Every structure is written in structure tokens, then in C-alpha cells.
Amino acid sequence: MTATDAPGSSERTGGSALVPAVTTRPPAPDAGARASPGSNLLDALSIRDVRGYAVLDAAFGPGPQLVWGPNAAGKTNLLEAIVLLAWGHSHRTSTDAELVRWGADLGRVEGTAGRETIEVALLRPGAPAVAGAARKRIRVNGVPRRAPALLGLVRTVVFAPEEVLLVVGSPSLRRTALDRLAAQRSTVYARELATYARALQQRNSLLRAIREEQASRDQLRVWDTPLLESGAALLEERFRLLDDVRGPLARAHAEIAPDEAGAGQLTVRYQTNAPPLPGEPPGAAFARRLSETADKEIWNGATLVGPHRDDLVFELGGRDLAGFASRGQQRTAILAFKLAELDLLTDHDGRPPLLLLDDVFSELDPERRAHLVRRIAELPQAFVTTTTLDDLDPALRAVATTWRVEPAEDGARLVGPRSPAERGR
Ligand SMILES: Nc1ncnc2c1ncn2[C@@H]1O[C@H](COP(=O)(O)OP(=O)(O)OP(=O)(O)O)[C@@H](O)[C@H]1O
Numbered sequence: 001m002t003a004t005d006a007p008g009s010s011e012r013t014g015g016s017a018l019v020p021a022v023t024t025r026p027p028a029p030d031a032g033a034r035a036s037p038g039s040n041l042l043d044a045l046s047i048r049d050v051r052g053y054a055v056l057d058a059a060f061g062p063g064p065q066l067v068w069g070p071n072a073a074g075k076t077n078l079l080e081a082i083v084l085l086a087w088g089h090s091h092r093t094s095t096d097a098e099l100v101r102w103g104a105d106l107g108r109v110e111g112t113a114g115r116e117t118i119e120v121a122l123l124r125p126g127a128p129a130v131a132g133a134a135r136k137r138i139r140v141n142g143v144p145r146r147a148p149a150l151l152g153l154v155r156t157v158v159f160a161p162e163e164v165l166l167v168v169g170s171p172s173l174r175r176t177a178l179d180r181l182a183a184q185r186s187t188v189y190a191r192e193l194a195t196y197a198r199a200l201q202q203r204n205s206l207l208r209a210i211r212e213e214q215a216s217r218d219q220l221r222v223w224d225t226p227l228l229e230s231g232a233a234l235l236e237e238r239f240r241l242l243d244d245v246r247g248p249l250a251r252a253h254a255e256i257a258p259d260e261a262g263a264g265q266l267t268v269r270y271q272t273n274a275p276p277l278p279g280e281p282p283g284a285a286f287a288r289r290l291s292e293t294a295d296k297e298i299w300n301g302a303t304l305v306g307p308h309r310d311d312l313v314f315e316l317g318g319r320d321l322a323g324f325a326s327r328g329q330q331r332t333a334i335l336a337f338k339l340a341e342l343d344l345l346t347d348h349d350g351r352p353p354l355l356l357l358d359d360v361f362s363e364l365d366p367e368r369r370a371h372l373v374r375r376i377a378e379l380p381q382a383f384v385t386t387t388t389l390d391d392l393d394p395a396l397r398a399v400a401t402t403w404r405v406e407p408a409e410d411g412a413r414l415v416g417p418r419s420p421a422e423r424g425r
């Protein structure tokens with residue numbers, strides 16, 4: 001079953017893996033720009049055995065795509081498949097194997113964005129047919145690539161329900177938000193992040209071995225070097241990013257909450273566990289703190305300082321929002337951060353990113369919703385999920401292409417598209 005040959009649709013596309021772009025919308029005035037590499041526009045998507053989808057083939061036009069359906073139908077799963085193409089991993093789990101459809105050995109997502117065809121295939125660990133094979137395979141235009149190489153192709157901002165805790169939840173939520181944004185601005189950052197994670201894991205194993213007297217303390221130097229080098233690169237880029245985010249964040253906040261912004265500016269501050277001394281570069285401060293804490297680290301069997309333990313603090317008028325913000329103020333801060341992400345990625349190369357909004361409208365008051373709708377309308381493409389279309393702003397529904405996700409025993413179905421013109425008939 002494909003999206004375009006699903007019941008209720010007039011278009012049939014046959015059994016090809018990727019359907020040609022079929023859209024009921026007229027071409028956008030800037031349609032020529034879509035042919036450029038990394039267009040941030042998803043023209044087509046194919047899914048085989050990922051989450052609840054057995055088979056899905058869909059072609060998308062530009063503009064807002066509304067994806068609606070009942071709870072547990074597969075709306076978030078659809079966005080997750082898109083995120084997999086954009087980032088090489090899911091936005092809601094770090095365990096790739098969870099994405100493979102239950103009972104299947106191989107899950108595969110393929111998408112076209114401008115001239116690029118991106119494919120991510122995931123193998124279920126331990127599947128007999130694939131023993132010994134790599135668990136994840138990424139290809140761009142048929143050429144095997146590593147995940148960081150994907151990051152500039154479809155720059156994507158995701159706003160998902162998990163992020164309602166961004167301001168007050170655990171530091172890892174904020175670090176992840178920062179890392180995702182930084183990695184999409186710089187593939188070097190994405191590579192350094194992977195190097196850092198590997199060095200950290202090895203160093204932690206070694207610390208435990210030293211504690212158990214199965215390794216000597218001298219061996220730490222082997223992992224200190226890559227940890228410090230990649231850590232310094234991460235810190236530098238994080239500071240740069242936070243410098244760059246200051247203006248867009250304050251502007252977005254002033255737009256969506258002018259009264260609140262009048263009383264105090266919204267900022268994000270980097271909170272490091274290796275604060276530099278006056279004139280000391282952040283990387284040098286990290287090295288100094290790492291040697292100062294070595295004894296404690298061996299005792300704990302874990303690396304206690306470094307970018308993996310740092311945090312971001314959202315502040316309003318210089319006060320830590322986590323300490324006093326109402327739910328409304330938290331949501332405003334998070335929405336402002338998301339809008340700042342859109343601006344930063346647009347500034348990066350002049351191309352607005354793809355926006356994926358997972359059922360977040362219900363979290364916002366009418367004024368903030370209206371603002372978000374205006375921003376969506378300015379973007380080349382956005383995917384917006386909801387359980388009920390009635391919840392969505394009529395202005396958005398009027399210009400959007402609508403898709404329905406239907407649960408079914410043989411796999412979820414994406415039914416559509418219905419263009420605004422069709423709905424009017
Ligand atoms: N690996 C998997 N294999 C098969 N089905 C899966 C797998 N992972 C999740 N699912 C199915 O996907 C369903 C959830 O889909 P999803 O999260 O996309 O729902 P949703 O439409 O976003 O719902 P909601 O409106 O509640 O957010 C689960 O009920 C589960 O049955």
C-alpha cells in the first residue's frame with residue numbers, strides 16, 4: 001500500500017520504490033531552487049518496515065503538510081523517518097534497532113531532496129540473515145556515507161512534545177538541543193561530537209579498569225588526548241553558537257511575547273563545569289580541570305568534567321527561568337528558541353530549514369499559535385501533525401496539503417494528498 005494508491009486517492013503510482021514527484025499544488029515560484037543540492041525540501045519519501053509502517057511511498061510538494069490521524073496511528077513515526085534521513089538517527093531514541101518494524105530484520109527509509117537521494121537502512125541486531133553485517137547503512141546518491149555527511153543535506157528543526165521540558169528538564173535535553181543545532185551548522189562539529197563520544201566511552205572503561213587495578217594510571221593519557229582535542233573543538237563551537245543565537249532569540253522573544261520581553265531579555269547562558277580563568281581558553285580550562293579531578297574520576301569510574309556534563313541556562317532578565325517560570329513562560333522560551341533555530345539555520349546558507357512540528361499547537365495559546373502559523377507560511381516546507389484538524393488554525397489549513405494517517409493491521413497508511421483546492425470542492 002502506498003500513500004498515493006491508498007483508498008480514497010485518485011492517483012496511482014504502481015510499485016516503484018520511489019514514486020515520481022506528484023503534487024496537486026502548483027509549482028512554487030522558486031521551484032528552480034529545489035534542484036540545488038541539499039534543498040531542505042523533501043520531495044519524496046519511501047519507507048519499508050520502519051516503526052508501524054510496512055510500506056509507504058509518498059511524494060510531497062512545497063508548503064505546509066498537515067498529517068492528521070488518531071493516537072498511535074503513526075504520525076510521530078512519519079516525522080521520525082524524516083528525521084532519520086536528515087540526521088542519520090531518530091530524534092526520540094538513540095537505539096536505532098527500535099525503529100525496525102517488529103518482526104522485520106531490515107528497516108529502510110529513502111528520500112529525495114532536490115538532487116540528493118538519501119537512504120538509511122537499519123538492521124535488527126541478531127537477525128540471522130544479517131549476522132556480522134553493519135547495523136546501519138547510509139547512502140547518498142548510492143554512495144556509502146557516514147551520518148555526519150548527511151547533516152547539511154536536509155537541515156531540519158524539530159519541535160516535539162518531549163521538548164516542553166527543555167527549560168526545566170534534565171541538562172541532557174538542553175545539550176542535545178545544542179548539539180543538534182551545532183551539528184547542522186558544522187559537519188566538523190558533528191564529527192568532533194562522534195570522536196568525543198568514542199573517547200569518553202573508552203576513557204570511562206579505562207577509569208573503571210584502573211579502579212579495579214586492572215590497568216595503570218599512565219594509560220589515561222591515551223584517551224585524554226582525543227577527549228581534550230575534540231572537547232576543545234566542541235566548546236569553541238558551542239560558544240560561537242551561543243553568541244550567534246543571542247540576537248535571534250531576543251528578537252523572537254520580543255515578537256511572540258512583547259510584554260514579557262519589555263520587562264527582561266531572554267538569553268541562554270553556557271554553564272560549564274570547567275570555568276576558564278581570566279584569559280584562559282575553554283579547551284585549556286577543560287585540560288586543567290581534567291587533571292585536577294583525575295583521582296575523583298578513578299574513584300567514580302567516570303569522566304566528571306567536560307562538555308558532556310555542561311548545561312545551558314535559560315534566563316529572563318538575568319534570572320534563571322528554571323527557578324520561577326510558569327508553564328506559559330517556559331513554552332514561550334522554548335518557542336522563541338525554536339524560532340531562533342529557524343533563523344540561525346536560514347542565516348547559515350540562505351535556505352530556510354525544513355520544520356517538523358509534532359502535535360505542539362495544543363501547547364500554545366492562540367497568539368503564539370498565530371505567530372507560528374505565520375512562520376510556517378514563510379518556510380519552503382513544513383510537516384505538522386495533529387490528532388484533529390479542527391485544532392489547527394484555519395489560515396494554516398487553507399494553504400496546507402493534508403494527509404491522513406490510518407492505523408491498519410498490515411501497517412500504517414498515509415492517505416492523501418488532499419490539496420486546499422480539492423478540499424474546497
Ligand atoms: N518498531 C515498531 N514496530 C511496529 N510498530 C511500532 C514500532 N514502534 C512503534 N510502533 C507502533 O507505532 C505506534 C505509535 O505510533 P506514533 O508514535 O507515530 O503515533 P502517533 O500517531 O504519533 O500517536 P499520538 O497522537 O498518540 O502521538 C505504537 O502504538 C506502536 O504500535
Ligand SMILES: [Mg+2]
Pocket residue numbers: 075076077358359
Ligand atoms: Mg505522536
